[in-house]
Amino acid sequence: MDTSAPEEIDSEKVPPVAPFSQLREPPTTQRGARTRAALVKAARKVFERDGYLDTRLTDITKEARCAAGSFYTYFSNKEEVLAAVLLEAQEDMMHPGMGRVEGADDPHAVLEASNRAYLAAYKRNAKLMALLEQVAQVEPEFREFRRRRGEAFIRRNARGIADLQARSVADREVDPMMASRALSGMVSVMAYNAFVRSEGQEEEGTPVDFEELVATVTRLWANALRFPGHR
Amino acid sequence: MDTSAPEEIDSEKVPPVAPFSQLREPPTTQRGARTRAALVKAARKVFERDGYLDTRLTDITKEARCAAGSFYTYFSNKEEVLAAVLLEAQEDMMHPGMGRVEGADDPHAVLEASNRAYLAAYKRNAKLMALLEQVAQVEPEFREFRRRRGEAFIRRNARGIADLQARSVADREVDPMMASRALSGMVSVMAYNAFVRSEGQEEEGTPVDFEELVATVTRLWANALRFPGHR
C-alpha cells in the first residue's frame, strides 16, 4: 500500500526517488534505442494487464514484437524492466503538477489544491500504482522504492504541517512527522481504494465521486489539524 | 493494504467474515484430525516465515513432518491451506477484545480504547496481517477476504460516527461512511507501517512507541470529527 501523501505546498516539489542501478548499458544505436523503448512500453502494458508475477518474459517480447533473446540485450531480468518502467513514469507520479492556487495564503485552499493534485495523479497512474503495490509485496528492491516514494511525500507534508504550526494555524500538540504519516496515509489509502481497488471490480456499487473524495479528505485533514474557521 | 479500522464501541462486535468454500470435508478419524491440524500449524509457520509465494507445498509437509502426498488428503492446493490458517486466526483478528471502558459515555475515552484494542490486535497478528496483504495482491479470493474484513470494521465505525453525529458530538458535514473509510484507513495504514513494515528492517531507527501511536491517531481522529473539548 502506498503511503505517500498529498502535497502541502506547491512550490516544494517532491524530490525524485533514487533510481535503480542500470546493469545493462544503454543502447548506442538508434535501432537499439527503439527496441529498448518498445520493450519498456510492452512491459508496462503487460504488467498492468497481467500483473507482475503472471508476466512471462516472452509475453513482453511477444508484445514488443521481438525475439525472446533480445530482451537480454537490455535487461537482465524481469525486475530490471520494471525498474525501467517505473523510472519512465516517475516524473508524473512524483510531481502531481499542482498549478498556482488562488489565495495561496489560505491554508485550506492550498491543502485542497494539493490533495486534488495528488489524487488526480494517483488516478492517472492507477494501474501503475496497483502494480507497484503488488511488486512491493514480492521484491524487496521495490518495497524499498515504494517506501522512499512514500517518505518523500510524508516529509514534504510534515514540513508543511510544521510550518502551519509555527504560524499557529495547526494544532501544536501533534508531532508533525507522526501527523503527516497518519494524514498522508489516510489520503493514499483513499486513493488506493478509489482508483485501484474499484478498478476491475465493475460490480462495485459506488464508483466514488472525485470531488467528494477531495472534499472529504481535505475537510478531515483540516479538522484533524484544527485549522481555524469553519464554513 | 488492510483498510480495516478500529472498533468504535466494544459492544458492537465485528461480525466474522464469510468463510471460504471448503472443498475437502473435515477428517473423520482422530489421526486425520491430527494430521490436518499439523498441516495448518506448519503452513502458518512457513507462510509467516517465507511468505506465501516462496512457500512450496513440500516446505509445509516437511514442517508438518508428513509426506508430500498427505497434503492432498486435506487440501487441494496452497490457497486452501491458507484459508484454513486464516479461518483459525480470524477470531482474534476480528475481535480485538476491548474490555469495558471506564466512562463509556466519554466519546474520547471510548475512541481511544477502541484504537488501542485494534492496534494491539494488529500487533499481535502482525505477521499474519503481512501475509494477508501479500496474498491479497496475488489471489483474488483473498483480496475479497481482505476487503470484506475491512468493510466490516468500516461499517461498524461508520455506525459509531453516525451515532455521534446524531448526538451532535461529531461534525455533521461529513458522510459517515466516507469519514469512516478515511479514518479507519488512517489507523490501519499506521498499524501496517508500525508493525509490518518496520519488522525485518532491524536497522529501522524509530521503533514507534505504541502509546504515542494510540494517542496520535486518537487525537487526529477526534479532531477530524471535531469532538468537542480539548484537554
Next chain:
Amino acid sequence: MDTSAPEEIDSEKVPPVAPFSQLREPPTTQRGARTRAALVKAARKVFERDGYLDTRLTDITKEARCAAGSFYTYFSNKEEVLAAVLLEAQEDMMHPGMGRVEGADDPHAVLEASNRAYLAAYKRNAKLMALLEQVAQVEPEFREFRRRRGEAFIRRNARGIADLQARSVADREVDPMMASRALSGMVSVMAYNAFVRSEGQEEEGTPVDFEELVATVTRLWANALRFPGHR
C-alpha cells in the same frame, strides 16, 4: 592424462580415493533405489558413448526410462551423477586385483605382475578412464579426483622403489618419489595410448599387443632402476 601407475607390491593396496560429497540423500524405498541405480547405469552408458560435455540430462533420463524431473530426486546436476558413476567404479579401478605372484621375492616378477594388473584394470575400464580424462579438463572437482587417484599409485610405487633401494636392488641415485612419478607416468601414458586413444579409431594400424606392452614397460622400468641381472 592419468598419471597413476602400476602396483609394485600386491599386499599394499591403493587406498580408496576420498569420495565426493553426497548432496542428495540416498533413497529410502526399494523403488527409489532402483530408479537411482538405473540413472547411474544410464549415465555411465551415455557418458561413455557421448562424452561428458555432449551429454544432456535428458539423454540420461531417457536412457533410464524415467522423467526428466526424476533426475533431480537423486542428483542436483551432471557433476553429481558422474561422481556416483565414478564412486561405483572406483573399487575396480583402484584395486587391479593382482593375485599372488610366484616367487614374490623376485623384484622383476613382482614388477611384471603389478604392471600387468594395472594395465589390465586400465583396459577393463578404458572408457571410464577416457571419461575421467575428459572431465578432468573441465571440472576442477574431477581434476582433483584424478590427481588424488594418481598420487595414490605414485606414493605406493615410491614406497616400493625406496624399499628396493634399501635392499640395494634399485639405483640409489634417484629420488624415489621423482622416479615413481616418472615411471608411473610412463606406464599410465602407455595405457592411455593403448586403450583410450586407439579406441574408436579403428583405422589405427597397430592394435598393440597386451603382452608386449607389459613386457616393454616392465623391462624399461627395471632397467631405469638398474635392477640387477639381465636375461
Next chain:
Amino acid sequence: MDTSAPEEIDSEKVPPVAPFSQLREPPTTQRGARTRAALVKAARKVFERDGYLDTRLTDITKEARCAAGSFYTYFSNKEEVLAAVLLEAQEDMMHPGMGRVEGADDPHAVLEASNRAYLAAYKRNAKLMALLEQVAQVEPEFREFRRRRGEAFIRRNARGIADLQARSVADREVDPMMASRALSGMVSVMAYNAFVRSEGQEEEGTPVDFEELVATVTRLWANALRFPGHR
C-alpha cells in the same frame, strides 16, 4: 595429455605438423590483416585465461576491441581461431631450438641437451599446452593434431634409439618405437605435471626444480636403455 617426447638429436628437426584446413582465405587489405591479427592474439589470451570451453566468441571480439560480427569475416567458428592460434605458435612448440652440444658423440650429453630443450619449450608454452590438452578432449580435429605432434617427436626419438642400438649403446631387446613411446611419454607426463598441473595451484608445495627434472628423466631414460658407464 601430450605424449610427445624430447628430441634426441638437434640436427633432426621435428617436421611441422599438417596444418588445419583454412576455410577463410587470408584478408586482402591491410586493415583486414590487422583485425585478423588482433583476433588471433586476443583469442590466445582469452583461451589461455579462461579455457577453450568457457570462452565465448564475444569474449574474443571484446578483447580484440572489435564487433562481434567481425569475427565471421575471418573465421567461421571457435575451432578455426584456435587453429590459427596453434599455427602461429607451432614453430616454437615444435623446434625446441637445442643448440650445438659439446661432445655431440656422448649419448648421455646429447640426451640431456635434448631433454632440457624439450622441457624448456614445454615450460615456455605451458599455457598453450594446457589448452591443447583441453581441446583435444573435446574436438576430434585437435585430438588428431595433438596425436600427430606427439608422433613426430616419438618417431624422431625412435630413430635416435635405433641408431644407438645399432651402435650397441642402447639395449637391443626393446622395440625402438615402443621404447620411444614409453620414454617420450614419460618425459611429456613429467612436463605436464610440472608446468601445467602445478600452475594455478599456488598452494602446491613442491614447485619442481627444473634442473632436477632434467637430470632425473635423463638418468631414467639412459638407464632404461642401458647406456653404458655410470658416473
Next chain:
DNA sequence: AATGAATGAGCCTTCATTCAT
C-alpha cells in the same frame, strides 16, 4: 570491412500434482 543489434534453438531446473504401494 565493420558494426552491434536481433534471432531463436536448446538446455536446465522447479514444483504442483498424481499414483503405486
Next chain:
DNA sequence: TATGAATGAAGGCTCATTCAT
C-alpha cells in the same frame, strides 16, 4: 490414510550466428 517417488509442463537464460546499416 500415509507415504514418497514419478511425472512433465513451463519458463528462464545463453550464446553462436545472421543481418541490416
